[in-house]
Amino acid sequence: MKRIVSISSEEDDSHAPPATIHFADNTSLTIPFVVYSPYTEVPEATLELLSDPSLSAIKESLNNPNPMTSVPMGEITATGLFQKANVDGVYACGNASLFMSTVVMAMNQGQMAGAGADHEIAIEDYAAGIAAATATYRLLILCNNFRKMSSPEAYTIAQVPLVAHSFSPDRSAIALSTNTNEAQIYARQGYDWQPVSTLAGHDKLVTSIDWAPTTDRIVTCGQDRNAYVWTKEADPSSPSQLIWKPTLVVLKINRAATQVRWSPLENKFAVASGARSICVCSFDEEMNWWASKQLKKPIRSTVLCVDWHPNNVLLAAGSADAKARVFSTFLKEVDKKPPANVWGDKFPWNTVCGEYSSHAGGWVHSVGFSPSGDAMAFTSHDSTITIVYPSGPAVITIKGTTLPYVTLTWTAEDALIAAGHDCQPVLFSGTASGWKAIGSLDDANGPRSSSLPSSVSSPRTAGAVGGGGGPPVGRLNNAAFNRFKDADSRGQSSIPGTPSSPGGGLFGGSATPGGVTGGELMTLHQNTITSIRPYEWGPNGNVTKVSTTGVDGKLVIWSVSAAAGLAPKIFVR
Amino acid sequence: MATKDFRKINIDQYDEDVLLEEDLYDHDPRDPATVLAETKQKAAAVRGLIAKGDIAGALSSVLENAPYGPKVDDAKILNLQTILLLLNSTKTADIPSTIKALSSDAQDTLMKYLYKAMAMPGYADVNSSALLTWHEKLTDAAGIGCITRVMTDRRTV
Numbered sequence: 001m002k003r004i005v006s007i008s009s010e011e012d013d014s015h016a017p018p019a020t021i022h023f024a025d026n027t028s029l030t031i032p033f034v035v036y037s038p039y040t041e042v043p044e045a046t047l048e049l050l051s052d053p054s055l056s057a058i059k060e061s062l063n064n065p066n067p068m069t070s071v072p073m074g075e076i077t078a079t080g081l082f083q084k085a086n087v088d089g090v091y092a093c094g095n096a097s098l099f100m101s102t103v104v105m106a107m108n109q110g111q112m113a114g115a116g117a118d119h120e121i122a123i124e125d126y127a128a129g130i131a132a133a134t135a136t137y138r139l140l141i142l143c144n145n146f147r148k149m150s151s152p153e154a155y156t157i158a159q160v161p162l163v164a165h166s167f168s169p170d171r172s173a174i175a176l177s178t179n180t181n182e183a184q185i186y187a188r189q190g191y192d193w194q195p196v197s198t199l200a201g202h203d204k205l206v207t208s209i210d211w212a213p214t215t216d217r218i219v220t221c222g223q224d225r226n227a228y229v230w231t232k233e234a235d236p237s238s239p240s241q242l243i244w245k246p247t248l249v250v251l252k253i254n255r256a257a258t259q260v261r262w263s264p265l266e267n268k269f270a271v272a273s274g275a276r277s278i279c280v281c282s283f284d285e286e287m288n289w290w291a292s293k294q295l296k297k298p299i300r301s302t303v304l305c306v307d308w309h310p311n312n313v314l315l316a317a318g319s320a321d322a323k324a325r326v327f328s329t330f331l332k333e334v335d336k337k338p339p340a341n342v343w344g345d346k347f348p349w350n351t352v353c354g355e356y357s358s359h360a361g362g363w364v365h366s367v368g369f370s371p372s373g374d375a376m377a378f379t380s381h382d383s384t385i386t387i388v389y390p391s392g393p394a395v396i397t398i399k400g401t402t403l404p405y406v407t408l409t410w411t412a413e414d415a416l417i418a419a420g421h422d423c424q425p426v427l428f429s430g431t432a433s434g435w436k437a438i439g440s441l442d443d444a445n446g447p448r449s450s451s452l453p454s455s456v457s458s459p460r461t462a463g464a465v466g467g468g469g470g471p472p473v474g475r476l477n478n479a480a481f482n483r484f485k486d487a488d489s490r491g492q493s494s495i496p497g498t499p500s501s502p503g504g505g506l507f508g509g510s511a512t513p514g515g516v517t518g519g520e521l522m523t524l525h526q527n528t529i530t531s532i533r534p535y536e537w538g539p540n541g542n543v544t545k546v547s548t549t550g551v552d553g554k555l556v557i558w559s560v561s562a563a564a565g566l567a568p569k570i571f572v573r
Numbered sequence: 574m575a576t577k578d579f580r581k582i583n584i585d586q587y588d589e590d591v592l593l594e595e596d597l598y599d600h601d602p603r604d605p606a607t608v609l610a611e612t613k614q615k616a617a618a619v620r621g622l623i624a625k626g627d628i629a630g631a632l633s634s635v636l637e638n639a640p641y642g643p644k645v646d647d648a649k650i651l652n653l654q655t656i657l658l659l660l661n662s663t664k665t666a667d668i669p670s671t672i673k674a675l676s677s678d679a680q681d682t683l684m685k686y687l688y689k690a691m692a693m694p695g696y697a698d699v700n701s702s703a704l705l706t707w708h709e710k711l712t713d714a715a716g717i718g719c720i721t722r723v724m725t726d727r728r729t730v
Contacts, residue, residue, distance in 0.1 A: 276590075300592045322597055322725075360681065360726040361598055382725040383718030399677055401716025 152441065153557040154524055155193055157186060162549035164531050166211040166218070171535065174555065175199070175218055177206040183220050185244070193555070201228050201246045208259040212266045218244065221257035221271050227281070229269075229290055249290040251279050259305050265312045267334050272303035278317055280329040295327050295350050305366045309373040311338040313347055316376050318364025324378040324386070326354040342374050342391040359384040359397045365406040365420065370413055371541065375432075379405040379418050387416075389432040396435050398428060407532045411543035411560050417441065419529035419548055423521055427563035439563040441546075442523050527551035595643070598727040605644045612640055612648040616655045628663050629674035635659065636679040639686075641728040649730060656686050657698040660707055668710045680715040684723045685730045687711065 163177040173187045173196070183199040183206045199206075202222035211218050221227040228246040235241040251257065255274030262269045271279040271292070276299045279292035301321035308315055309326075313335055318324040328347035330338070340346075343353040354376070358364055362382030369376050377387045383400035385408065403421035410416045411427070415438075419425040424442035428435055520526065529550040535557055536545035547557045585591045601608065615635055622631035635655050640648040663671055672680065687708050690699050711719065 300596060321592065357599070358725075360722040361728070362721070362725040380725075381721065383716075383721040399681075399722075400718040402718055404718075404721055 152524060152559065152562065155555045156553055157193055157549075157555050158553045160553055161527070161551040162530060162553055162555070163206065164208045165547065165549040165555065166209045166533065167535065167547065168211055169213045169216055175209045175211050175220075176549065176555075177209055177220075179205065181205055181222065181224070183209055183218075197244055199228070199230055199244055199246070202226060204256075207257060208261075210260050210262050210269065212262045215266045217262075217266070219249075219260050219262060219269050221251075221260040223256040225251060225253050225255065225257060225273075227251055227257055227260055227269075227271050227279075227290075247289060249281055249292065251281075251292050252294070253277060253279060255302070258303060261306050261308060263308045263312045263329075264310050268312070268329065268331065270306045270308070270315050270317075270329065272306045272317060272319075274302040276301060276303070276319075278303050278306060278315065278327070280315070280331065282331055282334045293331065293349070295329065297350060298352065298355075299325070301363075304364060305378075307368045307376075309343070309369050310371070311341065311373060313338045314341075314343055314353060314369075314373070316367040316369055316378075318367040318378050318380075320363040322358045322361050322363055322380065324356050324358070324364045324367050324376070324388075325352055326376065327352060342389075354388065354390055356386060356388050356395060358382055359386060359399070362404065365404065366408045366418075368408050368410050368416065370410050370416075372413055375413075377408060377410065377416055379408050379420065385416075385418055385428065385435075387430070387435055392432050394432045396430065396432070398435050398437070407529060407548075409532050409534055409543070409546055411534070411546065415542075415560075417532060417546055417558075417560065419532045421528045423523040423525045423527060423529060423550070425529065425532060425546065425548055425558055427560065441558040441560070441562045442525075524556055525550040525552055525554055594727060598642075601640070601642050601645070605648070608640045608645045609648040609651070611638070612651050612655075616651055619655050619659065623659070623662060628659060628667065629671045632656070632659050632671060632683070633675055633679055636675065636682040636686075639682050639730050641730050652730070653686060653689060654698065656683075657690060657700075660690075661698060661700055661703055665706060668707060669714070672707075672711055672714045677715065680711060681719055681722050681726075682730065683707075684711055684715070684719045685726070688723055689730060 157176065158178050161179045163179055165174055165176050167174050171188075173185055174193065176184050176186060178184050181200075181202045181204050183202075184195050185197045185199065186193040187196045199218065199220060202220065202224050203226075204223035206220050206222045209218065209220050216232065218230040219227060220230065227249040229249060230244040230246050232242045233245045235243045249271075251271060251273070253271075253273045253275040255276075257271045257273045257279075259272040260269055268280060268282050269290075271281065273279065276296065278295040278299070280295060281290040281292040283289075284291040295315075295317075299317075299319055299321070300323075301319050303317050303319045305318045306315055307317075313328055313330050315327045315329045316324060317327060326343055328344075328349060328351040330347045330349050330351075338347060344351065347353070356378070358378070358380035360382035362380035362384065364378050364380045367376065367378040374391060375387060375389050377385060379385050381404045383402065383404045385398040385400065385405060387396045387398070388394075389396075405418035405422070405426075406420035408416055408418040414431055415427060415429040417425045417427050424440045426440050427438040429438050430436055525548065527550050529548045532546055532548045534543040534545075535547040536543070538544040542560075544560055545557055546560060547555065549555050603611070619631045619635060622628075622634070635652060639652055672683075675683065687704055690696075691701065691704050691708075693699055694701065
């Protein structure tokens with residue numbers, strides 16, 4: 001315990017982080033962020049530096065709060081700016097001699113906001129008061145863990161394109177396809193990721209990876225027309241060590257496998273392939289391998305993407321014949337008869353429950369069911385996103401003003417995030433009556449350029465009137481465009497070296513334009529985002545964080561609420 | 574040196590389940606004669622609209638249900654001529670407002686015609702400078718997405 005004399009900030013009186021705490025014994029401590037509150041019961045000021053700087057530790061400490069320091073969450077939900085969904089917890093409050101009762105909240109891990117009983121007291125007022133007051137205070141300090149709420153966590157994993165990624169159930173490790181025939185597992189070590197194991201088995205490029213959240217098994221598929229299921233087993237040579245052991249999958253396809261996804265119950269997985277088919281695989285105990293059954297009709301071209309309906313039977317698939325379809329994958333050996341839903345009432349094997357064309361003939365890059373499974377969205381190479389409500393029936397097309405999106409994930413029943421060649425994830429929101437772009441997750445820090453799609457969508461049949469309403473967003477002035485313009489007008493080229501990759505990379509060349517000055521994109525990702533996946537869920541089941549990997553070799557974890565307009569600007573005076 | 578003739582073999586003829594280009598888009602339900610008649614009708618109506626100064630209205634009507642697909646080459650050329658006439662008779666200052674008045678589908682179709690015309694230098698009314706101006710203004714309004722849709726859409730005009 002140390003007595004606190006004052007708290008100061010480098011930025012004059014703004015109390016923006018980092019802040020310096022000055023103690024009575026003439027020592028000081030600079031911290032990236034502080035939360036403090038009047039704490040009238042303790043005679044001495046206390047400084048608590050939590051050894052575990054995670055939110056859970058703080059929440060733990062709040063589970064036994066001083067009666068005077070707790071305020072029910074309900075009281076702060078009405079403020080509008082601080083909606084309950086955005087608030088992780090009430091950290092402290094109280095009535096110091098000089099203040100009114102005040103609440104400090106943490107917004108989505110890291111970002112702090114102050115709100116008084118009158119919902120007006122800002123965190124700056126707090127600090128000023130503390131500096132002047134003689135009352136004692138309790139401090140909760142968030143170290144290391146500090147990020148501005150809207151700031152994404154970015155890691156450069158490798159100088160090669162990342163084709164696919166999937167996190168371990170506890171998010172401490174990530175399986176990556178680093179554009180080679182071997183999948184890599186990286187483990188989080190501090191603020192960094194280090195390779196810990198290699199999944200070697202494929203002869204050609206690993207195209208997709210999926211890590212089952214419950215059974216902790218990894219499935220990979222590759223251009224060598226194979227898939228493997230990897231399970232953790234004791235190493236025969238040193239039993240204390242765990243190694244990943246592959247189990248054979250009998251696919252029987254004559255073209256590359258393009259994407260693989262576990263079903264929700266993790267007793268099946270689907271492999272999309274260039275053989276105009278989808279392999280639905282289940283485990284054959286007798287043979288000790290994964291056997292497959294193929295969905296072929298009426299697919300006319302390479303299947304590029306699959307996604308499971310929560311009922312474990314329906315499967316959405318998008319293909320290069322510019323169609324997204326919903327199939328039944330009912331296997332009587334493994335599945336129970338699913339109840340009727342918006343897609344139909346009977347689901348024998350290979351029933352086509354829906355077939356939808358992309359708006360302007362673009363091949364379908366990515367499909368996804370909404371969390372309930374009652375809607376499906378797909379992105380296609382014609383820069384559009386199509387959302388299908390079979391119960392409507394309504395088919396809504398969002399016409400993008402940017403380059404095509406190649407990957408998408410739903411974050412809530414009425415929201416999804418898409419990313420792709422535009423190098424930034426964009427949040428879209430809407431219902432069966434219409435969808436629109438909310439904003440880029442990569443837009444939080446102002447100066448970054450962004451070319452948001454603004455075209456307002458409406459059901460396709462209505463003859464959408466879009467593009468005219470918003471600002472002139474489609475200008476040829478986005479970062480990617482400027483890069484090529486520089487190459488043209490100033491001779492700044494970014495022709496990277498081409499490290500060879502066994503099996504031939506999906507994306508030629510190195511990930512970043514090494515040594516190129518002025519060629520940097522204004523977005524965090526410096527090249528196409530290849531994969532976006534949910535990373536963290538909030539208490540209401542909505543996705544609060546998503547992870548992306550890209551051709552630039554970067555892994556980025558984004559806060560969904562960072563989309564422009566959703567993030568309250570706390571430190572802007 | 575090995576023979577290269579094998580590279581010229583049309584391997585699709587050996588594939589009984591070959592995917593043809595025309596399988597990839599929805600065909601125009603109208604028959605070619607109807608399409609041509611409608612296009613002629615529109616071309617005539619457009620002259621009236623130009624006289625009234627309603628360029629945006631004229632452009633919308635020509636871009637709506639524009640002929641696409643096989644067997645309608647006459648109608649395609651006629652519609653292109655009508656559109657070129659409209660594009661060339663619009664004052665530069667009026668271009669942004671004209672584009673703004675179009676539906677987003679019409680904007681996509683207009684972009685198709687711009688690229689078609691640019692691919693035919695020296696053809697009758699093709700004025701590259703005017704086309705580039707239109708292209709710039711249309712991209713301002715509809716974005717790069719509009720251009721990608723021209724590239725992916727097999728319903729060529």
